Amino acid sequence: MSEYAIHREGPRARVALAEKLTATEVPGLQAALKAEIAAGVTEVTIDMSATTLIDSMGIGLLIATSNSLTASQGRIQMNNVVPDIFNLLRSMRLVERLHVTAVEKGSSHG
Numbered sequence: 001m002s003e004y005a006i007h008r009e010g011p012r013a014r015v016a017l018a019e020k021l022t023a024t025e026v027p028g029l030q031a032a033l034k035a036e037i038a039a040g041v042t043e044v045t046i047d048m049s050a051t052t053l054i055d056s057m058g059i060g061l062l063i064a065t066s067n068s069l070t071a072s073q074g075r076i077q078m079n080n081v082v083p084d085i086f087n088l089l090r091s092m093r094l095v096e097r098l099h100v101t102a103v104e105k106g107s108s109h110g
Contacts, residue, residue: 002018003017003018003020003024003025003028003029004016004017004018004025004028004029004032006032006036008036008041011040011041011042011043011074012041012042012043012044012045013033013036013041013043013044013045014045014046014047015029015033015044015045015046015047016047016049016050017029017046017047017048017050017051018050018051019050019051019052019053020051020052020053020054020058021048021051021053021054021055021058021061021062022053022054022055022057022058023055023057023058025058026057026058026060026061029061030061030064033061033065033068034068037065037068037069037072037074041074042069042072042073042074042075043069043074043075043076043077044065044069044074044075044076044077045076045077045078045079046062046076046077046078046079047079047080048078048079048080048081048082048085049079049080049082049103051081051082051085052082052084052085054085054088059089059092059094062076062078062094062098063094063097063098066097066098075099076098076099077098077099077100077101078098078099078100078101079101080101080102080103080104081100081101081102081103082102082103083102083103086100086102086103
């Protein structure tokens with residue numbers, strides 16, 4: 001069914017993504033995020049615990065959302081990112097910009 005769910009609490013929105021964030025899913029989510037930001041959301045937290053696939057369109061959406069939020073003194077945060085996606089974002093030097101935290105369960109020894 002839905003590729004995402006958005007729960008809003010005042011200026012904060014939590015987005016739970018489904019398995020993929022690819023060109024197929026981006027248009028609907030992009031419109032929803034734009035509407036949330038236009039309505040005053042300044043913090044977007046994206047739960048990626050179920051997400052195992054992201055493509056260039058998905059990454060572009062995350063960067064565009066970050067840019068929109070930064071323009072309004074806000075920020076994006078990505079939580080529970082699986083290792084493959086975390087490593088991809090790290091290689092692209094996006095971990096700090098997108099405030100990415102890796103998945104907690106099953107994390108390697110420290």
